[in-house]
Amino acid sequence: MFSHCADPKALEGFSWLFCYLTSGKHLDFYTSFLTVLTLLAVTAPTALAFGFGGAMAARSHIAPVSWLGKIYIVMVRGVPDIVFFMFFVIALDQGVEWMKHQVVCPDWKEPIRQGLEFRVCPEAKVPLNSSSQIWHQLYGFGLAVFTFSIVFGAFAANVLYGAMNAVPRAQLETAESYGMTPRQVFRRILVPQMWTYALPGLSNLWMILIKATPLLFLLGVKDIVYWARELGSAKTQAYSYPHPDWRLWYFLFLLVAYLCMTRVSEILLGRLSARLNHGQATAAGEAMRRAAQ
Amino acid sequence: MTCWETVGAYAFRSLGYGEKLLPRSDFTLCQQFTLIGSGLIWNIYFGALALLFGFFFANALAMAKASHNPWARKPAEWFIFVFRGSPLFIQFFLAYSALVMLPRGGIDIFGLHIATNWLTSAWAGALIVLFLNTAAYAAEIFYGALMSVPKGDLEAAEAYGIHGWSKFRRIQWPTMLRLAWPAYTNEAIFLFHATTLVFFSGFPAFQQRGDALYYANYFADKTFNPFVPYPIVAFYFILLTATLILLFGFVNRRLNRHLPSNIRSKIRLRPRLIR
Numbered sequence: 001m002f003s004h005c006a007d008p009k010a011l012e013g014f015s016w017l018f019c020y021l022t023s024g025k026h027l028d029f030y031t032s033f034l035t036v037l038t039l040l041a042v043t044a045p046t047a048l049a050f051g052f053g054g055a056m057a058a059r060s061h062i063a064p065v066s067w068l069g070k071i072y073i074v075m076v077r078g079v080p081d082i083v084f085f086m087f088f089v090i091a092l093d094q095g096v097e098w099m100k101h102q103v104v105c106p107d108w109k110e111p112i113r114q115g116l117e118f119r120v121c122p123e124a125k126v127p128l129n130s131s132s133q134i135w136h137q138l139y140g141f142g143l144a145v146f147t148f149s150i151v152f153g154a155f156a157a158n159v160l161y162g163a164m165n166a167v168p169r170a171q172l173e174t175a176e177s178y179g180m181t182p183r184q185v186f187r188r189i190l191v192p193q194m195w196t197y198a199l200p201g202l203s204n205l206w207m208i209l210i211k212a213t214p215l216l217f218l219l220g221v222k223d224i225v226y227w228a229r230e231l232g233s234a235k236t237q238a239y240s241y242p243h244p245d246w247r248l249w250y251f252l253f254l255l256v257a258y259l260c261m262t263r264v265s266e267i268l269l270g271r272l273s274a275r276l277n278h279g280q281a282t283a284a285g286e287a288m289r290r291a292a293q
Numbered sequence: 294m295t296c297w298e299t300v301g302a303y304a305f306r307s308l309g310y311g312e313k314l315l316p317r318s319d320f321t322l323c324q325q326f327t328l329i330g331s332g333l334i335w336n337i338y339f340g341a342l343a344l345l346f347g348f349f350f351a352n353a354l355a356m357a358k359a360s361h362n363p364w365a366r367k368p369a370e371w372f373i374f375v376f377r378g379s380p381l382f383i384q385f386f387l388a389y390s391a392l393v394m395l396p397r398g399g400i401d402i403f404g405l406h407i408a409t410n411w412l413t414s415a416w417a418g419a420l421i422v423l424f425l426n427t428a429a430y431a432a433e434i435f436y437g438a439l440m441s442v443p444k445g446d447l448e449a450a451e452a453y454g455i456h457g458w459s460k461f462r463r464i465q466w467p468t469m470l471r472l473a474w475p476a477y478t479n480e481a482i483f484l485f486h487a488t489t490l491v492f493f494s495g496f497p498a499f500q501q502r503g504d505a506l507y508y509a510n511y512f513a514d515k516t517f518n519p520f521v522p523y524p525i526v527a528f529y530f531i532l533l534t535a536t537l538i539l540l541f542g543f544v545n546r547r548l549n550r551h552l553p554s555n556i557r558s559k560i561r562l563r564p565r566l567i568r
Contacts, residue, residue, distance in 0.1 A: 082486075082489050082490060082493070082506065083489065083506060083509070083523050083526050083527055083530070086506075086509075086510065086513070086519070086523065087519050087523035087524075090513060090519040091519055091520065094519075210380075211379070211380040211381075212380070213380070214380045214382040214383055215382065217382075218493055225382070225383070225386065228386075229386075232390070245390070245393070245394070247386075247390035248387065248390040248391050248394055251383060251386045251387040251390055252387060254383050254386075254387075255375075255379045255383050255384070255387055258378065258379040258380055258383060259374070259375065259378045259379055262378040262379070263374075263378065
């Protein structure tokens with residue numbers, strides 16, 4: 001990257017370290033932090049939307065819709081999350097390829113499950129074998145985001161369902177007596193008020209989501225864990241920057257990075273919660289009112 | 294090979310007994326059930342031991358965090374923050390790479406020889422990480438419960454002339470345990486779930502002796518069919534969760550036995566996805 005780094009073997013001390021930390025692979029390592037942040041930025045709203053849909057379905061008066069919502073909420077409990085992560089990705093991948101197979105090559109004669117193998121016609125591969133590397137990576141990342149959203153959506157649905165039930169009944173009844181339709185009650189009274197009840201659960205979920213990001217590595221995305229392992233392992237003289245096994249330091253760096261992320265979110269969520277509790281008829285709101293007097 | 298023979302060959306495969314080679318072709322449902330069940334032994338081993346040791350350490354940590362002495366409080370706070378604020382996955386990786394760096398031959402301290410190579414194997418290294426991790430999570434639960442012991446109870450104890458250690462042992466600690474128990478049950482359940490991470494986080498499965506998810510992953514890789522092995526793991530874990538709830542429910546009933554039935558605390562399963 002820098003001109004004086006052209007011959008790493010001749011470098012010493014601090015300038016060696018500087019060149020080492022700005023080598024091409026390290027820049028990939030730093031960009032992979034962006035991957036993680038993108039995952040967080042995309043997953044959080046998507047999961048919230050899934051959760052909102054799930055909670056609304058569970059509250060529905062139409063029985064089958066309500067069952068669907070409740071099954072979605074219950075589904076992820078009782079089973080280790082990582083099982084879901086590993087299962088969903090393969091199942092989704094195969095599901096997508098199977099559907100494309102049905103559309104693209106309808107006159108394909110051979111069975112798709114040949115004993116131990118899952119075989120679709122070459123045109124139905126997602127992404128196509130001929131497409132460039134970046135598409136494979138993007139597809140993998142997309143699958144990961146979708147998996148995260150489904151799993152976290154179920155948890156968010158659970159939290160939001162509880163929060164919707166926690167809004168005082170009298171508030172809704174008052175709104176009804178003013179002649180609002182159920183839709184208006186939902187939009188104007190229920191949703192604005194439920195956030196204060198949902199926030200503790202949602203902030204807990206956010207923390208969990210942050211701490212779940214290393215699972216990207218298991219889903220085959222080149223994330224920070226992948227690069228930490230890659231860069232940290234011992235490098236022989238054949239490499240430009242030979243060094244012994246430094247994985248410990250890389251993982252220590254990751255640990256500190258995660259601690260910073262959780263700490264910052266803790267502080268920000270604390271502020272948000274203080275803001276939402278303002279003027280609410282809850283214990284926290286009451287405490288704020290007392291303190292202000 | 295009948296199913297009964299398969300059970301004989303693979304029931305203790307995860308501990309290294311029975312058939313050496315894992316099945317390579319013609320996978321039967323029986324093989325999958327047996328091998329994944331055999332792997333579950335490791336999940337129970339990690340979960341049960343970490344929980345047992347972690348319980349005592351968590352009590353000590355919670356007391357330290359509640360103490361007025363900063364020399365006790367600060368380290369406890371930091372310990373809890375580090376283990377609760379970072380992913381368990383990273384903790385496993387970090388611990389493994391740290392343990393690998395220990396000298397292979399062992400350390401000599403004052404002529405005393407301490408072997409270190411056993412620490413890098415999963416049964417010890419991963420157990421230590423899980424122990425520290427669950428201690429931190431449980432300590433936070435216990436600390437919260439300790440802070441919510443009703444003031445009236447403590448004042449009543451003082452009025453009866455119960456002070457200091459005796460007050461803690463007879464009033465504070467039992468009440469803390471009672472208040473914390475529902476949350477602690479959830480912690481136990483999710484600790485067991487977290488044990489599935491062990492063999493995916495650096496710790497090698499020596500001679501393919503892995504846990505339930507390790508074998509499920511093996512089958513899913515070989516058969517390209519995730520729809521059989523992963524639901525089997527899920528089935529086993531639902532059984533395990535139900536057993537845990539039953540066991541912790543007994544303790545909960547004992548802890549609440551002096552209370553009228555309407556104010557007894559009940560165990561509710563609360564989701565916590567990952568650590």
